[in-house]
Amino acid sequence: MNNAVLSVRGLGKTFESGGERLDILRGLDLRVEEGERAVIIGESGSGKSTLLHLIAGLDAPTAGAIEAGGLRIDALREKELASYRARYVALIFQFHYLLQDFSALENVFLPAYMAGVPKKTALERARSLLADV
Structure with missing residues (x-):
């Protein structure tokens, strides 16, 4: 089955400070198929x-894809990351x-409008999203 909407392979993230390394993620693999939910x-x-x-795309990995x-x-x-985030990513920050x-x-x-969605469409979508919550 090749319907993955998200595929993470060998992902790693290391931070370095004062000559010390801190591995936050090492060799992480994750696959989310279309229609699946992941927690x-x-x-x-x-x-x-x-x-x-x-x-x-708010930060770059040190390893993996x-x-x-x-x-x-x-x-x-x-510039491509900004477009990707505007069209495909929604995060609710802590x-x-x-x-x-x-x-x-x-x-x-505002985010949809800034991404180029016509004002009327962005307003309708915003109202719909707020009605859902």
């Missing part, structure tokens, strides 16, 4: 957020980053 659980500091940042939606995320340039002077509708609408 990432673990203790604090186990690498969950690091993994999500790598998949979202990430493929999502037919794209090699770890090989994309910054600490929210809402624009305080904007309504909930405006906060949900």
Whole structure:
């Protein structure tokens, strides 16, 4: 079966500071097929957020490959990563980053509109998403 929407192979992330190495992820493999749901659980500091940042293209791995939606995320340039994040990635951060002077509708609408979605379409989608939650 080759319907993976996400494929992570041999993923590694190492941080270096003051001559010390800290391996956060080592040799991680993950495959999520179309229609599947995956849950990432673990203790604090186990690498969950690091993994999500790598998949979202917010950080670069030190080893391995990430493929999502037919794209090699770890090989994309910054402009391509921005397009990938705008079209395919949705993260809910542990600490929210809402624009305080904007309504909930405006906060949900704005990323799609900035990505080039027509205003009417972005507003309809934002209303629909808010109705779901």
